[in-house]
Amino acid sequence: MKELVLFxxxxxxxxxxxxxxxxxxxxKCLRWKVGQQMPDNIRFYSCVNPHYQDVGTKQCPxxxxxxxxxxxxxxTNIFTDDMPQRVVTYVRQYLISAYCRTYYFEYRNGQRLIPPAIQKEIRTVFRDAGWNEEVFFDGYVEDYEW
Structure with missing residues (x-):
C-alpha cells in the first residue's frame, strides 16, 4: 500500500x-507501475513516446x-588515515572531474545518494590508484532508481 502511495x-x-x-x-518496469497510479484528475503528464525505437521491447531504453x-x-570517512596522499588526491580529482565539484560534495556529504553503478566506479578508481583495501561509505539506503 505504501508503494502505491509513493508511486x-x-x-x-x-x-x-x-x-x-x-x-x-x-x-518489472517502474515507469509502467507509476503510470498505473496516475490520477484521473491530471490533465497532462510526461510520458515515454510509445512510437520511439525499442520502446515496448525487451531492450527499452x-x-x-x-x-x-x-x-x-x-x-565523509572514505579516505582513511593510513591511506597514501597520492591515492586521496587521485580519487578526489577523478571524482570531481567525472561528476563535477557540486555532485562530488553532495555525494560526500550525503545530500545526494550514490547509485550502485557509481559506488562500483568509485571502488574501481581506488583500485586504479593502488588502494586494495575495502572502501566504506557512511551508510546505505534502499530506494528505487528513479
Missing part, C-alpha cells in the same frame, strides 16, 4: 511514465527496474 505521488510530481500496454517487461536497490549515503 501516485511520483506520478503527480511529473515522473515520466509509460503506457505501453503490449510491452513484455511492463510488470526507458526501462527502470521496479525493485529497490542499495544506495550509499555519504562518503
Amino acid at each position: 501516485k505521488e511520483k506520478a503527480i510530481k511529473g515522473y515520466t511514465v509509460c503506457t505501453s500496454e503490449q510491452c513484455p517487461i511492463k510488470d 526507458s526501462f527502470r527496474k521496479s525493485e529497490k536497490v542499495k544506495f550509499a549515503k555519504g562518503m
Whole structure:
C-alpha cells in the first residue's frame, strides 16, 4: 500500500511514465507501475513516446527496474588515515572531474545518494590508484532508481 502511495505521488510530481500496454517487461518496469497510479484528475503528464525505437521491447531504453536497490549515503570517512596522499588526491580529482565539484560534495556529504553503478566506479578508481583495501561509505539506503 505504501508503494502505491509513493508511486501516485511520483506520478503527480511529473515522473515520466509509460503506457505501453503490449510491452513484455511492463510488470518489472517502474515507469509502467507509476503510470498505473496516475490520477484521473491530471490533465497532462510526461510520458515515454510509445512510437520511439525499442520502446515496448525487451531492450527499452526507458526501462527502470521496479525493485529497490542499495544506495550509499555519504562518503565523509572514505579516505582513511593510513591511506597514501597520492591515492586521496587521485580519487578526489577523478571524482570531481567525472561528476563535477557540486555532485562530488553532495555525494560526500550525503545530500545526494550514490547509485550502485557509481559506488562500483568509485571502488574501481581506488583500485586504479593502488588502494586494495575495502572502501566504506557512511551508510546505505534502499530506494528505487528513479
